[in-house]
Amino acid sequence: MTDGLTTGVPTTGVPILRFEDVNRDFTTPGGWFARRRVLRAVNAVTLDVPAGRVTGVVGESGCGKSTLARLALGLIKPTDGRVSFEGEDLATARRARLRQLRARMQMVFQDPYSSIDPRMTIGDAVLEPFVVQGIRLTGAARAAKAEALLGMVGLDPSLARNHPHHLSGGQKQRVGIARALALEPRLVVLDEPTASLDVSIQAQIVALLEALKARLDLTYLFISHDLALVRYFCDRIVVMYLGAVVEILPSPAAPIRHPYTRALLDSAFVPDPTRRQTLARATGEIPSAFDLPPGCVYAPRCPLADETCRRIRPQLDRSAHPVACHHPLDRAGAGS
Ligand SMILES: Nc1ncnc2c1ncn2[C@@H]1O[C@H](COP(=O)(O)OP(=O)(O)OP(=O)(O)O)[C@@H](O)[C@H]1O
16 A cells, blocks of 8 residues: 555455544534523444445434534544544544545535536546545546546546536536545445435436445445435434434344334325324424433433433443334334
């Protein structure tokens, strides 16, 4: 290796990314009429992301998914705890080292329209990571690399000389994916990569991501609010609620254990009303992240909550299918 990075690719299943008891707080600015307030966006998260797999992170808007993604890439530091990539603590890595590590972990953003500079040619856009890393490519090598990357994501290589306003949303997202893969990363964080696309295009992008993962032996951290999509695409599913991990499904078909996961699944549109489950549907508003309840954070909306839930915060259990719940659905005989 010439870049001084960890030698070898982590074996499939070995954690490539680790969160150890991570908190991340944000402080709102105070002023004449408002006092400073602290919001816990990520709350005591301990999580391994195994190499070569697709780990999904799912939850409603504001549950901390994007904050988790930014922590994973070392773009922000944890308030407490440790985030490590291939064994290296991202918060203590020196700037130059962090830049090297970032070459091995890339992100595909939700909105391809705002993530691509409209003034750049498409070729320059996909090669931007080389510029960020200070890697100079000369004329013929530049053109060949840009064309190869565009071909890899199913775009006509001759588009390299065009500007992105010629492209559709799906084509722009392909450019975003090509750019993320330019430096041959090991980990790709996909932050709602299909959320702003038409349904028919979403399926094509998911198929492309699946094909690229198999071909390039990638690890994905797939962030989404859509549990049905995550269940289709991911090997393992992390369910977040108000900054905390409430359940980790070891496989997409695993029976659901947490009432919140059940409610998330039930909230997906199901045309046949007889198939809609009502047992554990969430009711009411999500409590404010500024003012978390003392017990289970889901208790105010949970139909199964009792006094224990309102008083004592449940921890993720240490089973093969971890859940943070005093009354998991399998114990109540109402799973899946
Ligand atoms: N820079 C910031 N300053 C203050 N609060 C923030 C900041 N970034 C995120 N938050 C807050 O942290 C919480 C988690 O936000 P985050 O964007 O991680 O959630 P999310 O699950 O990704 O939501 P969405 O799906 O809407 O993007 C939210 O309450 C959000 O308002």
